[in-house]
Amino acid sequence: MSDFVQARRAMVNSQVRINDVTDYRIQDAMLELPRELFVPRSKQAKAYGDAEVEVAEGRFLISPRDLAKLIHVANVRPTDLVLDVACGRGYTTALLARLAETVVGIDSDDDLVRRASERLTEVRADNAVVVKADPTAGVPDQGPFDVIVIAGAVDEVPDALLEQLAEGGRLVTFVRSGPVGRATVFTKGQGGSVGEYVVFDGTPTLVPGFGKEDEFVF
Template structure:
């Protein structure tokens, strides 16, 4: 077993499983997909560290623990159509491709989107598509979606995301409120969207998703 393969196994054994991530399909996907392939070569040694990884352009790889818990909370099923927002270099899209029928990754950075396409091809994610576009708008022409996953925290959840949920669809996102981050699952049921908090997380806020400061006289 290579050094990176052993690091990947250790990531699942020491970071993911102890965080109550019991979904074996998700564990298997994280064991199978080489996380380092979705990073610059100079960062390969940090691929399996228990931390966020700075990708540049204000973007970060989520901690493996937080990412795994968020995906598990979304309850991705084999027949689901999934929207992967702010997919970066495509790691999240690759993992989701192992869990669902089709996944569409939306990425605002053309350079990240190009890297994601190449990496997804390398790992054989034939049911994954990367689209360069406005993350805030989602992909209304491709929906509605059974699952929408957001790779990073937000201070405001755009209405556009909620409107693209199918009946019983789930939006999994970390919401930062008053400095506290909580992973939330928004679910559409009978046309009404409700939410529940599932765990705390200090995942970094995505650029452009900060709340406007309020001014008082």
């Protein structure tokens, strides 16, 4: 048994199962998916630790605990069409692909789009694709989506993404409140109304492009 296989088991046992992630599909997906393939080679030893891993300058793969809980509250179904926003090197996209019917990952960085696409092919996530797009704008021509995931912190969720939710759809992310991110589920109701509720706290890094613009001070 390889060290990475043992590390995956330890990750699921110590960071996922004990943190109210009771969906066995998520547990099994995290046990099977080689997380180390989705981080830089120099960071592979940190892939299964209880912390974020930097995958590019200013870009992070959030901790296993935060990611598992976030996906759990999204309630991804086998028939869902899912959008993974600011997907980075594609780990979350690949994980969602094991839970949903189809997954679209988007990122604005050419190198990350290329790397994510290569890794999805490597792990045979044939029902997922990564395309270059502005994460704050989404891909309206591909929706509406049953689930939208922003696996990191935001100051606010752009209206453009909420508009791409299908009726009954869920958008999940961490909305910053000071230094803390509050895992929040946004739901689309009849007539386009959007509700939200907070589920748990975490401390993921802000996703570039999702911060409030600095106000001018006179």
